[in-house]
Amino acid sequence: MDKEESIDLRELMQIVIRHKKIMCIIITVCTAIAMITAFFILPKTYESTTLVRAKSSSKLDLSGASAAMAALGVGGAATSPTMVYIELMKSRAVVNPIIEQLDLPAEKKENLTAKGFAKSSLEIINTKGTDLIEIKAKGESPEEAQQISQGVVDGFLNLMTQMNQDQQSLMAKFLSGRIDVARDDLDQATQKLDAFGQDKKVYVPEVQAKAEIEKMAAFDTMYSQLKVKEDSANAQLQSATSQLGKQNSALKEFNVADNPTIQKIRDSIVSAQVELVGLQQRYQDKHPDIIAKQQEIAELNTQLGREVSNYVDAGTVTMNPVQAGLIKDKVGAETDLAVTQASLSAIQGLQKKAEGDMSKLSSDSMEYIKLQRDVTIKQGIYVSLVQNYETARVQEAMNSMDIQIVDAADLPNGPSGPNKKLITAIGMLVGLIIAFGYTLLLYSKRR
Incomplete structure (x- = not known):
């Protein structure tokens, strides 16, 4: 062989x-x-490069869930926005206007899809471990390559500005309607208090009644804050659900009640908020115990947001970053809403228990306390809604700052291809x- x-x-x-x-x-x-x-x-091809830096969005977090609402930049930084930005840069909303501006035959433009154009003319890279995004655009001339590279950045900024403004417009519209309702509730509560004072000739409560009012003030303040937080979380949930509906995809449902870690953190937040109310009844706002308890609640919220993000990540590994981000937004809103409602229930239980201690007061004093507390609560809700509404309007008018341009699109000196x-x-x-x-x-x- x-x-x-x-x-x-x-x-x-x-x-x-x-x-x-x-x-x-x-x-x-x-x-x-x-x-x-x-x-x-x-044919010769030319390549123009733009370098940008991704930033966490500065969207408004009206519900106070700084960590749980991190999906689309509504709060903390549980996820990096770079992968979402890269997907958006290849979207039809960004690419189609670029195709329309290119000097191409009409037939070629009609047959050119955003996906095909992005695949053949764009290379968008995120340097691992950084928030830098490099946009490489190919064209048949130096000017065309520069135009495409700059067009991606301009189109992305316009898209993000529109998306941010749409979200803030939705929030502002929701808050505007709630403000009208809160104003009417406040007017009615004030009228009832005035009418009671004129009828019973009670304009200043007795000393004992005044002490009970001060004792209940911490409950009333916390209740007002939680009610505004509940309304805002509902608005965030509606917004996320609406955007997911536009995706037209079969999306997995996430039930945070199935996650014992999330439930444990949620219960800890409720307990900490109840303890905070008790401390606020005894001390001033700048007391070390109150400050420490507020920091504990903030840390628990951050931990909750991290757990929610990890929980959703485990079930969305096969989805594109945009859909995964929207799901995080939705689950974060649902979790925040559940925590808020549980806290409200606990605070209301303490309120009823404290109200039982007022049985020794006269009926007129008790009625006066009830009416005055109603005014205080509704006034707190109204003021918070107005403040959030004004903030939403300011955010709506602001331009998007989701990325910063580090190196603008350059004009190529020579061809990059073909590789002879x-x-x-x-x-x-x-x-x-x-x-x-x-x-x-x-x-x-x-x-």
């Missing part, structure tokens, strides 16, 4: 030597064709393959 292989190799070499001129011609022709194609036939050396080397390799095939053909005929 070894002898047969030795003879075959020698015979192959003899064929190569005998037909070396033909072999050289085949290799030379293939190499020449590749060179001609690379230098004269293939690579194409020539490929041509030579093809020639070698053909020559070897020709040698095998001659060998088989000779055998």
Whole structure:
């Protein structure tokens, strides 16, 4: 067997030597064709690069869930926005206007899709471990490459500005309606208090009643804050659900009640808020115990947001970053709403218990306390809603600052393609393959 292989190799070499001129011609022709194609036939391409830095969005968090609402930049930084930004830069909303502005034949524009254009003319890279995004655009001229690269950045900024303004407009519209309702409630509560005072001739409560009012003030303040937080969380949930509906995709449902870690953190937040109310009844706002308890609640909220993000990540690994972010927004709103409602229930239980201690007061004093507390609560809700509404309007008027341009799109000095050396080397390799095939053909005929 070894002898047969030795003879075959020698015979192959003899064929190569005998037909070396033909072999050289085949290799030379293939190499020449590749060179001609690379230098004269293939169109030149130019590449323009833009470097931007992604920032966490500064969207308004009206519900106070700074960590749980991190999905689309509504609060903390549980997830990096860079992958979402890269997907949005390739979207139809960004790419189609660029195609329309290019100097291309009408037929080519009609057949050119955003996905195909992004695949052939764009390369968007996120350097691992950083928040930098590099946008490389290819064009048939230096000016076209620069136009495409700059167009991606401009289109993305316009898209983000519109999305941010739409979200803030939705929030402002919701708050505007709630403000009208809160104003009417406050007016009615004030009128009832005034009417009671005129009827019973009670304008200033007795000393004991005044002490009870001060005692209940912490409950009333916390109740007002939680009610506004509940309304805002509902608005966030409606917004996220609406945006998910536009995705037209079958999305997985997430039930945070199935996660014991999230439930444990939620219960800890409720307990801490109840303890905070008790401290606020005894101390001033700047007391070390109150400050420490507020910091504990903030840390628990951050931990809750992190757990919610990890929980959703585990079930959305196959989805694109935009859908995953919207799901995080929705689950975060649902979690925040559940925590707020649980806290409200606990505070109301303490309120009823404290109200039982007022039974020793006169009926007029008790009614006065009730009416005055109603005014205080509704006034707190109204003031908070107005403040949030004004903040939402300011955010609506602001331009998007989701990315910062580090290096603007450059004008290429020379073509980046085609790669002439690579194409020539490929041509030579093809020639070698053909020559070897020709040698095998001659060998088989000779055998």
